[in-house]
Amino acid sequence: MLCELCKKSQATVHLTEIVNDEMAELHLCDTCANEKGAQVESNFGLSDLLSGLTDYGRNDEEEERSNPVCENCGMSYEEFRKIGRLGCSVCYDTFASSLGSLLKRIHGSPVHLGKAPGRFAKPDKGKSTMGDLRSQLETAIEREDFEQAAVIRDQIRRYQQKKAKDE
Amino acid sequence: MSKPLNPIDALLKKTSTWLEDSGPMPSIVISSRIRLARNLDKYPFAVRTDDESMLEVMNVVRDGAAHSKMLKKAHFVDMDEISEIDRQFLVERHLVSREHMQNPEFRAVIIGDGEAVSVMVNEEDHLRIQSMESGLNLRNAWTTINRLDDELAETLEFAFTPKWGYLTCCPTNTGTGMRASVMLHLPALVMQKQINKILHTITKLGLAARGLYGEGTEATGNFFQISNQVTLGRHEEELIENIERILNQVIEHEQNAREALLTQNRAQLEDRIWRAYGIMGNARTVSSAEALDLLSAIRLGVDMELMSDLDRTTLNELFLFCQPAHLQKLEGSALSPKERDMKRAELIRQRIGKT
Numbered sequence: 386m387l388c389e390l391c392k393k394s395q396a397t398v399h400l401t402e403i404v405n406d407e408m409a410e411l412h413l414c415d416t417c418a419n420e421k422g423a424q425v426e427s428n429f430g431l432s433d434l435l436s437g438l439t440d441y442g443r444n445d446e447e448e449e450r451s452n453p454v455c456e457n458c459g460m461s462y463e464e465f466r467k468i469g470r471l472g473c474s475v476c477y478d479t480f481a482s483s484l485g486s487l488l489k490r491i492h493g494s495p496v497h498l499g500k501a502p503g504r505f506a507k508p509d510k511g512k513s514t515m516g517d518l519r520s521q522l523e524t525a526i527e528r529e530d531f532e533q534a535a536v537i538r539d540q541i542r543r544y545q546q547k548k549a550k551d552e
Numbered sequence: 553m554s555k556p557l558n559p560i561d562a563l564l565k566k567t568s569t570w571l572e573d574s575g576p577m578p579s580i581v582i583s584s585r586i587r588l589a590r591n592l593d594k595y596p597f598a599v600r601t602d603d604e605s606m607l608e609v610m611n612v613v614r615d616g617a618a619h620s621k622m623l624k625k626a627h628f629v630d631m632d633e634i635s636e637i638d639r640q641f642l643v644e645r646h647l648v649s650r651e652h653m654q655n656p657e658f659r660a661v662i663i664g665d666g667e668a669v670s671v672m673v674n675e676e677d678h679l680r681i682q683s684m685e686s687g688l689n690l691r692n693a694w695t696t697i698n699r700l701d702d703e704l705a706e707t708l709e710f711a712f713t714p715k716w717g718y719l720t721c722c723p724t725n726t727g728t729g730m731r732a733s734v735m736l737h738l739p740a741l742v743m744q745k746q747i748n749k750i751l752h753t754i755t756k757l758g759l760a761a762r763g764l765y766g767e768g769t770e771a772t773g774n775f776f777q778i779s780n781q782v783t784l785g786r787h788e789e790e791l792i793e794n795i796e797r798i799l800n801q802v803i804e805h806e807q808n809a810r811e812a813l814l815t816q817n818r819a820q821l822e823d824r825i826w827r828a829y830g831i832m833g834n835a836r837t838v839s840s841a842e843a844l845d846l847l848s849a850i851r852l853g854v855d856m857e858l859m860s861d862l863d864r865t866t867l868n869e870l871f872l873f874c875q876p877a878h879l880q881k882l883e884g885s886a887l888s889p890k891e892r893d894m895k896r897a898e899l900i901r902q903r904i905g906k907t
Contacts (some may be wrong), residue, residue: 488723
């Protein structure tokens with residue numbers, strides 16, 4: 386098997402990481418493994434490997450072909466891919482489609498469930514979160530994205546369990 | 553916010569609240585920390601910013617912080633206005649990152665009363681809000697930082713979308729922007745050679761394990777920091793519960809390893825601890841690596857109740873004060889590495905009770 390970063394040398398370092406029940410595998414040659422994260426054995430951090438990951442497993446996405454540039458800060462898709470950092474909040478819209486799959490790859494889910502600043506807060510937090518999850522589940526099923534649907538289903542279960550425990 | 557002549561000197565005289573031996577599980581968990589990454593919606597992020605924009609962010613955040621009740625007694629420290637030793641001191645105190653120290657221009661840190669909360673300004677994100685507690689206390693840290701974040705959001709408009717949450721410079725922080733971490737002392741797992749297996753398992757479960765001083769450094773001595781990797785797709789409380797669940801198992805393994813040392817190798821263990829005590833009470837020069845190693849052994853002795861004349865707060869403080877910038881602040885002048893080793897030995901002899 387060839388190294389997934391340089392695609393030249395034989396892969397000798399094989400990493401497996403499980404995030405949210407989703408397994409990610411990375412096969413690297415010694416040189417790339419050393420360059421990318423040094424003590425991979427005990428210190429496999431996704432952030433260290435991020436610029437590699439944006440390359441790894443990338444799809445033939447819209448942004449790949451058109452190399453859009455953020456109209457707000459001037460960051461190009463190519464530069465974003467190289468440095469693995471975004472230039473401003475508008476970049477998130479500019480590179481939305483590839484960011485969506487990248488975020489899913491890093492975090493196991495591309496949908497925010499945590500807190501929101503006051504100006505976005507909803508009147509009844511508990512109820513709307515549950516409602517949000519249900520509608521997200523429906524959308525995922527419609528899209529036939531069963532992997533994501535399973536993640537959301539588990540989240541709903543955890544909620545119900547937590548609620549039952551609280552009551 | 554108040555601005556005394558040198559806020560850093562004021563810190564030197566007080567103990568950080570998170571060093572007090574007051575939190576749960578103090579024999580294994582030193583401290584718990586949570587940080588939130590936030591950006592101001594209207595300004596470019598760190599990789600696209602310029603001097604003017606950074607200065608504006610600094611002023612906007614300073615004004616915003618002035619409206620926060622929780623930061624009422626806080627000090628605003630401009631990183632560019634303090635000495636290199638003071639900047640290093642703040643790193644040793646876990647109040648700023650190395651990155652923040654190395655590029656001080658247009659960067660600042662707001663330090664709350666007792667150092668329990670702080671805010672780095674213009675680090676990789678415009679704000680890096682931090683809350684620290686002693687022992688295993690992520691829940692308290694979350695309650696505190698959640699409140700501070702709400703207070704700041706009243707005046708500061710954070711970059712946020714309902715779909716992706718808080719927008720950060722690096723996609724590894726997107727969503728909650730939350731990194732929750734705990735500092736662990738795991739000497740028995742190191743001695744029993746089980747530590748690599750444990751750390752490996754931890755990383756497989758979606759958490760990160762690092763050495764004492766955070767990112768990019770090897771684990772020093774027997775101290776390890778464990779934190780969450782995932783920031784998106786889970787509630788903050790859920791991420792914290794997940795760390796706690798795994799952490800409780802790590803703690804149990806360390807307790808078992810300590811128990812095993814006691815039943816199988818008690819004589820050797822006691823010998824090691826008392827030798828460390830002997831060296832610390834008499835040495836005339838001590839390097840920082842040696843200090844970490846020996847203090848770790850003595851702490852294990854105290855934690856396992858094999859040694860009763862020392863308390864954990866004293867040891868926690870020694871860990872902090874044995875670092876280069878702390879020693880130089882105590883001395884009141886710059887010291888060469890050789891002089892530091894002497895000063896360190898002197899400090900340890902004083903605090904450990906011999907002369």
